[in-house]
Amino acid sequence: MGRKILFITTDQQRYDTIGVNGGTLSRTPVIDRLASEGIRYERCQPTSVVCMPSRASMLTGQFPSMHGAWMNGVPLSVTAPSVAENLHDAGYATALIGKAHFEPFMDPFGRFAENALANLGVPTVEQEWYDGRRGVHRGFDYMELATHGPTGQLHYSKWLRENHPEAVSDFYPVLDREFNVNAAGGGDSGAPQLGYNKVPREWYHTDWVAQRTIDWLSHQDPDQDWFCWMSFPDPHHPWDPPKSEVGRVPWREVPLPVNYPEDASLREALIDQKARHWRAWYDGTLVSNFEAPAKWVPATLSADQVREVNALNAVEVELIDEAIGRVLKVVDEKGWGEDVDVIFTTDHGEFQGDFGFLFKGPYHVDALMRLPLIWRPSRSSDIAPSVVTAPVSLVSLAATFLDVAGQKPPHWVEGERLPLSDVDAEQRSFTSTITEWDSSIFGVDVHVRSVLTREFLYTEYGAGTLHEGTEGELYDLNDDPLQRVNRFGEASYAVAQAELHELLRDHEARPGERAVPGLLTSPV
Amino acid sequence: MASLRHELRIAASADAVWDIIKDPQSIPDWFPGVESCSVEGTTRILTTSNGMEIPEKILAVDPKLRRFAYRITAPLYTFHLGTIDVIALGVNDTLCVYSTTAEPDALALIIAGATAEALAEIKRKAEMSK
Numbered sequence: 001m002g003r004k005i006l007f008i009t010t011d012q013q014r015y016d017t018i019g020v021n022g023g024t025l026s027r028t029p030v031i032d033r034l035a036s037e038g039i040r041y042e043r044c045q046p047t048s049v050v051c052m053p054s055r056a057s058m059l060t061g062q063f064p065s066m067h068g069a070w071m072n073g074v075p076l077s078v079t080a081p082s083v084a085e086n087l088h089d090a091g092y093a094t095a096l097i098g099k100a101h102f103e104p105f106m107d108p109f110g111r112f113a114e115n116a117l118a119n120l121g122v123p124t125v126e127q128e129w130y131d132g133r134r135g136v137h138r139g140f141d142y143m144e145l146a147t148h149g150p151t152g153q154l155h156y157s158k159w160l161r162e163n164h165p166e167a168v169s170d171f172y173p174v175l176d177r178e179f180n181v182n183a184a185g186g187g188d189s190g191a192p193q194l195g196y197n198k199v200p201r202e203w204y205h206t207d208w209v210a211q212r213t214i215d216w217l218s219h220q221d222p223d224q225d226w227f228c229w230m231s232f233p234d235p236h237h238p239w240d241p242p243k244s245e246v247g248r249v250p251w252r253e254v255p256l257p258v259n260y261p262e263d264a265s266l267r268e269a270l271i272d273q274k275a276r277h278w279r280a281w282y283d284g285t286l287v288s289n290f291e292a293p294a295k296w297v298p299a300t301l302s303a304d305q306v307r308e309v310n311a312l313n314a315v316e317v318e319l320i321d322e323a324i325g326r327v328l329k330v331v332d333e334k335g336w337g338e339d340v341d342v343i344f345t346t347d348h349g350e351f352q353g354d355f356g357f358l359f360k361g362p363y364h365v366d367a368l369m370r371l372p373l374i375w376r377p378s379r380s381s382d383i384a385p386s387v388v389t390a391p392v393s394l395v396s397l398a399a400t401f402l403d404v405a406g407q408k409p410p411h412w413v414e415g416e417r418l419p420l421s422d423v424d425a426e427q428r429s430f431t432s433t434i435t436e437w438d439s440s441i442f443g444v445d446v447h448v449r450s451v452l453t454r455e456f457l458y459t460e461y462g463a464g465t466l467h468e469g470t471e472g473e474l475y476d477l478n479d480d481p482l483q484r485v486n487r488f489g490e491a492s493y494a495v496a497q498a499e500l501h502e503l504l505r506d507h508e509a510r511p512g513e514r515a516v517p518g519l520l521t522s523p524v
Numbered sequence: 525m526a527s528l529r530h531e532l533r534i535a536a537s538a539d540a541v542w543d544i545i546k547d548p549q550s551i552p553d554w555f556p557g558v559e560s561c562s563v564e565g566t567t568r569i570l571t572t573s574n575g576m577e578i579p580e581k582i583l584a585v586d587p588k589l590r591r592f593a594y595r596i597t598a599p600l601y602t603f604h605l606g607t608i609d610v611i612a613l614g615v616n617d618t619l620c621v622y623s624t625t626a627e628p629d630a631l632a633l634i635i636a637g638a639t640a641e642a643l644a645e646i647k648r649k650a651e652m653s654k
Contacts, residue, residue, distance in 0.1 A: 073633070073637075104634075104637075106630065106634045107557075107574075107634070108557075108572055108574070108576055108578070108634065109555075109556055109557025109558065109572045109573065109574075109576075109638050110557045110572055110573035110574035110576075111556045111557040111573075111638060111641065115574065116573060116574065119573075119574050119575065153574050175630075177628075178628040178629075178630065179600075179628045179629075179630035179631055180628070180630060290630075441633070442526060442629055442633075519637065519640055520633065520637065521633070521634070521636075521637025521638070521640070521641075522630075522633060522634050522637055523630045523633055523634075
């Protein structure tokens with residue numbers, strides 16, 4: 001019997017939303033305890049700041065430029081490598097419960113397996129694997145899937161429609177009539193993608209994901225090794241947690257984020273230092289990506305809206321923390337307490353008011369790029385608790401899972417196993433991480449590469465609709481941790497900029513068999 | 525309004541490619557996720573693998589031009605026009621072009637994404653039939 005793996009992800013969660021990372025709005029005792037017993041990473045970056053490419057990196061251990069799912073709406077090839085296939089080969093029972101999103105949601109023809117499973121009534125389907133064999137879809141024996149509400153074809157939507165149809169209309173409608181992300185205001189402040197949801201807590205997707213995970217775990221033989229990816233759709237917008245819970249965080253008492261100057265002229269002065277698409281989005285002259293509401297103008301964001309968004313986000317985070325606690329209780333009751341590695345993280349961050357924005361896009365700053373990551377190794381592993389301050393990336397997750405399972409990483413894994421400490425990080429040269437962005441939708445092209453080191457966050461913009469290919473951003477994290485002062489092109493930073501540019505060049509030139517970039521088949 | 529286009533070069537005669545698509549009833553054989561369809565006059569109703577029904581109006585089936593044109597008439601769309609053009613480049617060399625113009629834009633992208641896969645299936649069938 002080996003070490004089991006409970007991999008917990010949330011969606012679009014900032015680093016500073018959990019207590020152990022300095023968050024003050026949400027109470028997160030369960031996650032905080034995992035951190036105190038394990039390894040807490042202070043500088044974890046995603047490979048992409050949107051869901052599909054980032055999640056594909058978790059599964060493949062590859063950057064988007066390698067695995068081919070280069071933007072939201074581009075499906076990860078069914079024959080892409082998958083760490084779940086390797087774990088399946090190693091005898092692990094493999095499950096993914098909650099939000100997968102390796103394949104587009106908008107799929108009226110039911111072309112993609114994720115969207116077909118609920119209607120088929122089967123836990124998985126057989127597909128071709130990376131190595132040419134056939135096996136369960138992406139290596140998962142069992143998939144029971146959800147997204148941010150009751151629309152779509154996934155298991156949670158079907159369950160809610162069939163069992164509690166009266167609750168369907170209580171959720172905030174994520175999309176508008178034109179199938180864009182809905183800009184309609186809700187709540188008390190009129191913030192976009194925010195609403196008070198009458199749904200009972202036990203019918204909400206957070207509790208549903210936890211309950212379905214508990215059900216799957218309960219059916220596992222005590223001696224069976226398993227890899228269970230429990231994937232919560234929250235705290236991604238819409239911010240519409242059960243109304244019964246919103247009193248936990250009174251929004252009028254929520255302080256404004258430190259990176260949200262209330263004076264609009266100050267916000268605009270910060271934005272104007274950055275590449276030009278920041279100001280274009282702020283003014284509503286160009287929405288560069290589908291993930292933000294097409295009809296929402298960030299310049300209209302009010303302080304009260306920021307407060308209310310942050311309050312409801314915090315409520316969603318608390319519900320996740322409590323759901324994790326219930327699952328861990330079952331893990332202990334099954335007698336697995338000594339042999340389960342728990343890894344908690346998210347796919348990317350969220351602005352939540354920083355610089356006057358909500359949502360996400362090609363904006364590579366901490367709001368979207370600094371992620372919570374906690375690895376609580378199994379107690380039987382005798383790995384000591386620590387805090388890692390070196391830069392690490394979600395691209396390391398696949399190698400980490402394989403290491404826990406006693407497996408060597410295959411040739412296609414780009415990321416190395418996560419460091420156990422800063423000493424380990426230094427010995428294995430964890431000195432920088434890369435985040436990519438490529439998008440091309442409705443005539444707007446954006447291409448971005450960023451590198452993070454201990455000292456700097458450096459971004460280059462490739463040629464695109466709004467960029468000439470010469471723009472960039474450079475933040476000195478030692479004296480500007482909030483990334484407000486753009487040093488790109490300053491003579492005093494020329495040496496540092498040249499070195500950071502070389503790191504990006506090295507990344508582009510790295511060896512490896514790149515997948516053919518997938519076809520954009522849906523906005524998301 | 526979004527307008528998108530996919531095309532594939534097929535190593536088969538234009539007639540062979542046209543034979544695959546010319547019958548409105550044939551769409552379940554080559555369009556991904558279309559399980560069945562019914563055709564009455566110029567009205568075609570697709571049933572997709574997830575049980576959704578998509579009504580369409582056939583606008584043109586022109587064997588001389590080898591051109592098929594149709595509209596999705598579901599109320600979700602304020603406009604849709606789909607065209608498939610089969611163009612002979614040589615004896616066994618054909619260009620097949622599948623165009624989608626639609627509003628809302630998001631739906632155009634979704635339909636066009638599926639048409640790319642449909643083209644691949646048309647190519648596979650045409651090249652097998654040689």
